[in-house]
Amino acid sequence: MQELIRDLMVRTNFVPGVRHVIGWRGLKNSSSEVEGWTAKIKGASGVFGIYFDRLEKVDEWVTGRFRLNYFPDPEEELVELFSLQAGIYTQEDNYLGQVRNFLSHPHLCELFNVAEINLAVDKREGALILGLESISRQRVIARDGIFLSQDEGTVELVAPGCYEQDLPSYSTALPFYHVLAASFTFNLEEPPVYLNHISKPGTEVIYDSAGNYWEAPSKDAQREYLYLGYGRADFAGYMKQKLNREKYPEKTLVWQEGDEIPEDYKDALWWNAHKISDYKTLDKQILGIDDRPQLIVLTGFLGSGKTSFLQHFIEYQIQFNRFVAIIQNEIGQVGLDGRLLDHDYSVMAIDEGCVCCSLVGSLKNAIQQILSSFHPDYIVLETTGLANPYNLLEELAEVEDLVRFDSVTTIVDAKNVEKSLAECEVATEQIKAAHLLLLNKKDLLDEVQLQEVKNRLRQINPTAPIITTQQGDMNPALLYTADPQNSKEITGQKGCRGEELKIHPSHEEYGLSTYKISFSQGLDRDRFLETIESLPPNVFRIKGVADFNDTNKPLLFQYVGGRFELSEFNNPNLTDRFLIFIGQDLAKESIESAFSHLMASNR
Numbered sequence: 001m002q003e004l005i006r007d008l009m010v011r012t013n014f015v016p017g018v019r020h021v022i023g024w025r026g027l028k029n030s031s032s033e034v035e036g037w038t039a040k041i042k043g044a045s046g047v048f049g050i051y052f053d054r055l056e057k058v059d060e061w062v063t064g065r066f067r068l069n070y071f072p073d074p075e076e077e078l079v080e081l082f083s084l085q086a087g088i089y090t091q092e093d094n095y096l097g098q099v100r101n102f103l104s105h106p107h108l109c110e111l112f113n114v115a116e117i118n119l120a121v122d123k124r125e126g127a128l129i130l131g132l133e134s135i136s137r138q139r140v141i142a143r144d145g146i147f148l149s150q151d152e153g154t155v156e157l158v159a160p161g162c163y164e165q166d167l168p169s170y171s172t173a174l175p176f177y178h179v180l181a182a183s184f185t186f187n188l189e190e191p192p193v194y195l196n197h198i199s200k201p202g203t204e205v206i207y208d209s210a211g212n213y214w215e216a217p218s219k220d221a222q223r224e225y226l227y228l229g230y231g232r233a234d235f236a237g238y239m240k241q242k243l244n245r246e247k248y249p250e251k252t253l254v255w256q257e258g259d260e261i262p263e264d265y266k267d268a269l270w271w272n273a274h275k276i277s278d279y280k281t282l283d284k285q286i287l288g289i290d291d292r293p294q295l296i297v298l299t300g301f302l303g304s305g306k307t308s309f310l311q312h313f314i315e316y317q318i319q320f321n322r323f324v325a326i327i328q329n330e331i332g333q334v335g336l337d338g339r340l341l342d343h344d345y346s347v348m349a350i351d352e353g354c355v356c357c358s359l360v361g362s363l364k365n366a367i368q369q370i371l372s373s374f375h376p377d378y379i380v381l382e383t384t385g386l387a388n389p390y391n392l393l394e395e396l397a398e399v400e401d402l403v404r405f406d407s408v409t410t411i412v413d414a415k416n417v418e419k420s421l422a423e424c425e426v427a428t429e430q431i432k433a434a435h436l437l438l439l440n441k442k443d444l445l446d447e448v449q450l451q452e453v454k455n456r457l458r459q460i461n462p463t464a465p466i467i468t469t470q471q472g473d474m475n476p477a478l479l480y481t482a483d484p485q486n487s488k489e490i491t492g493q494k495g496c497r498g499e500e501l502k503i504h505p506s507h508e509e510y511g512l513s514t515y516k517i518s519f520s521q522g523l524d525r526d527r528f529l530e531t532i533e534s535l536p537p538n539v540f541r542i543k544g545v546a547d548f549n550d551t552n553k554p555l556l557f558q559y560v561g562g563r564f565e566l567s568e569f570n571n572p573n574l575t576d577r578f579l580i581f582i583g584q585d586l587a588k589e590s591i592e593s594a595f596s597h598l599m600a601s602n603r
Contacts, residue, residue, distance in 0.1 A: 001064025002035040002052045005119055009037065012183040014373045018276050022186065022269060023179040032103035038071075041179050045073040048176045049102045050117060051109070058241050061129075063120040069112040070172050071099045078172070083140060083165040084157065086111040114138070115173035117180065118227075120238065127231030129194070129238060130184055132170075132177040137221040139204035140165040170224045178268060181228055185273035192270060193257040194229030196239050200250045228270060293325070293376045295367075295403040296480060297392060300411030301420045301427045302385030305440040308472030309411055310380065316476045317378065325376035327366065328384075363395045367402050378480070379403055388426050389433040406480055407560045410434035410464075411472065414453050415444040421456075431457060434464045435560050436479060436540065442468040465540030465583070479541065479582075515588045519577040522547040523598045531594050532564060539586065544579035545569050 013019045013027050026040035036051030049069035056063040072078045074090045082090075089095055089111065102108045115134035122128070145160035158164050185191050202221035207213045225243060229235040236254070255262055261271065300306045314324050367379065383389060389408050396405050410430050413420065420427040431437065437457055442450055454466055467474060525548045532542070542559035556569040557579065581591055 001055065001062070001119055001121075004121070005050075005064070005066065005117075006035060006037070008183055008187050009039075009180070011187055015375070018186060021276055022182045022273060023175070024183075028100065030101055030103050032101075034103070036103045038100060038102065039176065041175050044070075044175055045076045046078070047071045047099055049099070049109075049112070050176075051103055053116070058120070058238060060124050061120045061122050061238050063118055063242075066117040066119070067109065067113055068115040068117050068173055068176060069102065069109060070114045070176075071095075071102070071108070071112050078167075081165065081167045083111060084146065086165075114167070114169040115177075117177070122231075122233045122238075125231060125233040127229065127233035127235075128184075129227055129229045129233075129235055130181055131225065131227040132173060133223075133225050134170040134173050135202045135221055135223050136168065136170045137202070137204075137218070138165060138167040138169040139163055139218060139221060141204060141206045143206055144209040170222075174226075177226065178270065181268070181270040182273040184228075184230065185270045186276055188230055189274045190230065191272070191274060192228040192230050193232070194227075194235040195253070195255040195262070195265065196225070196227045196229075196235070197253040198225040198239070198243060198250055199223070199252075200225075292402060292404045293371075293379050294406045294480060295396075295399070296378060296380045296406045297383065297389055297408045298380050298411070299383045299387065299389045299408060299430045299433070300385065301413060301424070301430060303416070304385070304411040304413040305438075305469075305472040306382060306385075306411050309438065309440070309469075309474070310382065310472075312473050313380070313476050322377040323375060325370055325374055325379045327370070327379060327381045363392065364398045364402070367399055371402060386424070386426055388429045390429060393433065404558075404565075407435035407563075408433050409436045409438060409479070411438050411440050412453075412457065414439050414441045414450065414468075417453055417456065428460060431460045434461055435563060437461065437464045437466045438472070438474060439466055439468045440472055441470065443470045463537055465537065513583070513586050515581045515586050515591060517579055517581075517592060517595055519546055519579075519598075522549050524548070525550055527598055529564075531598060532559060534594065535591075536587075539581055539583040539591075541582035542579055544577075545574065546577050546579065 009024075009027060012022060013024050023042035024039065025042055026038075028038045030036045030038050030049065030051075034052045036049060039048045039050065041048060047070075049071060050066050053065045053067045056065060072082070072090060074095065079087050079090050089098075089108070098105045098108060115132055118129075118131040118133065120129045120131070140163065141161065142158045142164045143161060145156060145162070146158040146164060148155045148157055181192070200223040202218045202223040203215045204218040204221060205213060206216055225239075227235075227239060253262060255265075265271075298306055298310070310326065314326075317324050363381070370376070370379070381392065383392065389410075393408070399405075410433070412431065417427075439450075439453065439457070445453065450468065457464075457466055467479070523546055528546070528548070540560065542557065542564075544557050545554050546557055547554050554569045554577065555566045558565045558567075579595075
């Protein structure tokens, strides 16, 4: 049961366009002795947590019962409706950190429980039923009130006989159930054929100052049961056996295939999610675009700011509806979870815009496994702070058929670079291996100190461009452009949907600029490459498409930090021939002059 619900959730999240439409905004494994996941859902400020509780058997049905928690955002108004103790936890500094690993903190599972999710399978009939069980208002009454003694006197926190907790549990859990049910429909490739919504009188908890607890009937709280059936089976019989329907008076809504869908559920996505297709990005194969994702090796010494840079990078790509795979390199190490030994990577989290994995073993095998499940536009291989990137570069030749290697990007801590270089030789190797150097935390140095650090980096790596940043914030379009066909993106204009993008800080702040030259004729390849090699180091990125005299097909040209690549370009829809230059303080007249002599006769 744990594997089934995990596979249905994770498989939906493999496809960015599908998961976005269904409503997933993040999924992270949080396993302990049992399997659990935290999840972000569209429209919810907080985080859901779901984990396996126990198995039950009803006739031929086997039911897995899962507990569902909701951990509200500390600033969310819903916090006030949880218990006092839960509210206090939300204001602690380590609250969100504990939520990410909530199964290691049993008190969180009790304080923030909102519902049960039930998944039952009839293996005989090949059918399943998915249910949500909760109470409309989760109420706890402090019969004697709650008072807090302070120096200035006693403060009444909860008046005698009033609610310490009055949480709308069912309505809080329902959005997660909607997303989960739509995921079932998508993966099963068929809608539900049965719906049953039962409401029974609920109860509330009362306690006194002596610590005694008891339940009492509630005047208006209802115990809610919402179940959807897939396949062919005796769903009604299952519900009757499970809920002891003769025991309580109840309100029941039953729908079966062929009936008119009840008004309250007409807009539910679970009826149509099987019709969703992946539209995460442009159909690159139809357009003749190289579909290999770009591979960026991201390195940098401990505390340099790699995480901050990655956050900005992912946020930028989300604006273009792109997907990023983050591989955290643990080559040569054995993960704490022994299951990592069975694979070259393990999915740790799927968040809006990215998937985060842990790598153990072969880089090529790991990338193959990722590409078999995901469709990333970028793969960022993030090394540990003490890793030597040269050890990874040896493997890059093996993955050329899977990815387009972009660069080694090294983040440097401007404030502590001298200390790092003095204490650890690998810091020097990280700088030496870089195609791009991002000098981070520039705000901590004055201009004289910043220039001294740049000079030091130049001694170690004379060719890599040095870009100064603050908090790892840099416009990725100027460093990494997935597709040179979108020249608007490179020059910071409009995104793929035509809307204005919030791109900050502007590249002018860093002395960066872009320049585009166009070619109306074919070029001599040898003279072209000679010109490229003569470019000054302040030109650190070139991308474009050109015709050459020795081939009948246009070629895609990509250049970074002195290294270049020419590859076949098969998109007949793009007829422009051009190069886009990105650099610091570009001398545009010199570039124009250098390339003007390359014009060859028309073919």
